[in-house]
Amino acid sequence: HALHISVCRSKFFSFLIANHLKRIHDVTLNDLVRYRFLLVKRGLAVGTIRNYLIAICSFFKYLEENYIIFANPAKNLELPVKKFRLQAVPSEEDINKLLLQPNIGSKFGIRDRALIETFYSSGIRLNELSSLTIFDMDLTKATLHVKGKRGKERIVPMGKQSRFWIMQYL
Secondary structure, three states: OHHHHHHHHHHHHHHHHHOOOOOHHHOOHHHHHHHHHHHHHOOOOHHHHHHHHHHHHHHHHHHHHOOOOOOOOOOOOOOOOOOOOOOOOOOHHHHHHHHOOOOOOOHHHHHHHHHHHHHHHHOOOHHHHHOOOHHHEEOOOOEEEEEOHHHOEEEEEOOHHHHHHHHHHO
16 A cells, blocks of 8 residues: 555656656646646546545645645545446346355255355345354344444344254254
């Protein structure tokens, strides 16, 4: 992460030198907009451009917070919006094939089936599933106590098949 920020800043400093801006105090919002345009013109991905500009904004914020500059030219810089693509939804046939993969003749197959059923029916994230313990399950209420992003906790309903296969495994 620090290396990425360093690369972003060095490219920005090269831009400043090429545009005869020798003092950081002389940089304006217009200069930053021109830099953003240059990144777009180079054909960089929206996410990459956004990351470059975030590094520059944090740099100017640091300078302002430490009284090196008195006006932050990046304060009103608009960042490009990164569009997120949704994953393709698997077909019912694909899900059924997946559910039939574990060998339910073995304890590991039953465990795997319980995991797949829980993942599919609850809609929790994979990292949330992998951090679940037996103490996070309430089989009588058919709920899961999930610890999510940034430590947020929530109660999630468990599907009937999920509950069934967990009980088979236990």
